[in-house]
Amino acid sequence: MALFRRKSAPEPLAARAPEPEVPQQAVLDALPDAAGVLGPDGRFAAANAAMESLFGAGRVLGRSLLETTRSKELADALEQGPFEAEVHLPALQKQVLARARPLSHGRALLLLRDLTEAKRLEAVRRDFIANASHELRTPVSALKGAAETLLSMPLDADAKSFVHIVSRHAERLARLTQDLLDLSRLETGLFRPSAETLELAPFVEGLIELFVEVASKKQISVGADIPPGLRCRADRRALEQMLVNLLDNAVKYTPQGGRVTVLADDVGGAVEISVLDTGPGIEDRHRERIFERFYRADSGRARESGGTGLGLAIVKHLTQAQGGTVGVQSGRGGSRFWIRLPSPSSNAVVTETSRGPA
Numbered sequence: 001m002a003l004f005r006r007k008s009a010p011e012p013l014a015a016r017a018p019e020p021e022v023p024q025q026a027v028l029d030a031l032p033d034a035a036g037v038l039g040p041d042g043r044f045a046a047a048n049a050a051m052e053s054l055f056g057a058g059r060v061l062g063r064s065l066l067e068t069t070r071s072k073e074l075a076d077a078l079e080q081g082p083f084e085a086e087v088h089l090p091a092l093q094k095q096v097l098a099r100a101r102p103l104s105h106g107r108a109l110l111l112l113r114d115l116t117e118a119k120r121l122e123a124v125r126r127d128f129i130a131n132a133s134h135e136l137r138t139p140v141s142a143l144k145g146a147a148e149t150l151l152s153m154p155l156d157a158d159a160k161s162f163v164h165i166v167s168r169h170a171e172r173l174a175r176l177t178q179d180l181l182d183l184s185r186l187e188t189g190l191f192r193p194s195a196e197t198l199e200l201a202p203f204v205e206g207l208i209e210l211f212v213e214v215a216s217k218k219q220i221s222v223g224a225d226i227p228p229g230l231r232c233r234a235d236r237r238a239l240e241q242m243l244v245n246l247l248d249n250a251v252k253y254t255p256q257g258g259r260v261t262v263l264a265d266d267v268g269g270a271v272e273i274s275v276l277d278t279g280p281g282i283e284d285r286h287r288e289r290i291f292e293r294f295y296r297a298d299s300g301r302a303r304e305s306g307g308t309g310l311g312l313a314i315v316k317h318l319t320q321a322q323g324g325t326v327g328v329q330s331g332r333g334g335s336r337f338w339i340r341l342p343s344p345s346s347n348a349v350v351t352e353t354s355r356g357p358a
C-alpha cells in the first residue's frame with residue numbers, strides 16, 4: 001500500500017512536496033450521517049450523497065439552510081455557534097439529531113442523523129415491554145397464590161423446600177413485571193404527575209417506618225434529619241415510590257451494623273432530598289450507568305438481594321416527569337443518592353443545566 005510504504009532514508013526537507021490537502025468531498029462522503037459544509041454566505045458549498053438523498057437531488061447545493069430544511073430552529077442555532085440537538089425538520093416531517101461545528105474561513109460543518117427508524121424501534125420496544133409485562137401479570141399472580149396455598153398445607157420437608165423456591169421466584173417475577181409495567185407507563189407518558197405541596201419531615205418519617213423491621217434484622221439504624229416545615233412540590237405517590245426505591249437500595253446494600261439517613265434542604269429554588277448510606281459505595285465506572293434499566297454494578301450481589309435492576313430507572317423517570325433531577329455521589333464510605341424537586345416558593349423547573357425560571 002502506497003499509504004504506508006516507507007522510504008529507506010528520509011528526503012531532505014527542501015525536496016519534500018507539500019502535503020496534499022484531503023479533498024473535502026471525500027471526507028464528507030466517508031461520513032455515515034448526512035453531511036454538508038455551509039459557506040460564509042450561509043449556503044451549502046458542499047454536501048455528501050446522504051444529504052442529497054435526505055432532501056432530494058438539487059435541493060441542497062447553493063441553497064441556504066432555511067431553504068433546504070425549512071427549520072428556523074436549526075438556522076437560528078447555527079448562527080449561535082457549535083451545537084448538538086434533536087430538531088424537527090418541517091421540510092421532511094422528520095426528527096433528526098443535528099450537529100454543527102465551525103470550520104475555518106467562516107464555514108460550518110453540519111451533520112444530520114435521521115432518527116425516524118430509531119424512534120420507531122424505540123416505540124416497538126416500549127409497546128412490546130408494556131404488552132409482555134401486562135400479559136405476564138395474571139399467570140405470575142396465579143403461581144404466587146398457588147404456592148402460598150400449598151405452603152399452608154401439610155407437606156413433607158423436601159416438598160416444602162421446593163414450594164418455597166417456587167414461591168420466592170414467583171414473588172421476584174411479580175416484582176419484575178410490576179416494575180416493568182410501571183416503567184413502560186412512565187416511558188409512554190401515561191403517567192401525569194399531579195403536584196401538591198408536601199411537608200417533608202412527617203412524609204419521610206412515614207416511609208422510614210416501612211423499613212424499620214427489615215433494617216433491624218441487619219442492625220442498621222434508619223433515621224432522618226429534615227428541617228421542620230420544609231416543603232416541596234411533588235406528586236405524593238411518585239415521591240413515595242422514589243424514596244421507597246432509594247431506601248430499599250440503601251438498606252439492601254448496606255452491611256450489618258450500618259446506618260441509613262435521609263436529609264433534605266432548600267438549595268436555591270429547589271428542595272434536595274438525599275438518602276445516605278454507609279454501604280460499599282459505587283465505583284466510578286458504574287456510577288454513570290446505574291440509572292439505566294437492568295444495569296447492576298455488582299450483578300451477583302444485586303440479584304441475590306432480590307433486586308430487579310429497575311428501581312433506579314423508575315426513580316429517574318419519576319423525578320424527570322416532575323421537572324426534577326437525580327444523581328449520586330459515592331465513595332468508600334458509602335453513597336448519597338439525591339433528588340431535586342421544585343420548592344413551593346419557586347415556579348422554576350429544575351433541570352440539570354438550570355438556566356433560571358423556564
Ligand code: ADP
Pocket residue numbers: 245249250253254277279280281282290295296297298299302303306307308309310311312313335
Ligand atoms: P436493583 O434492583 O438491582 O437494586 P436498582 O436500579 O435499584 O436495581 O440499582 C441498580 C444498581 O445500582 C444495583 O444493582 C447496585 O449495583 C447499585 N446500587 C443502587 N443503590 C446502591 C447503594 N445504595 N449502594 C451501593 N450500590 C447501589
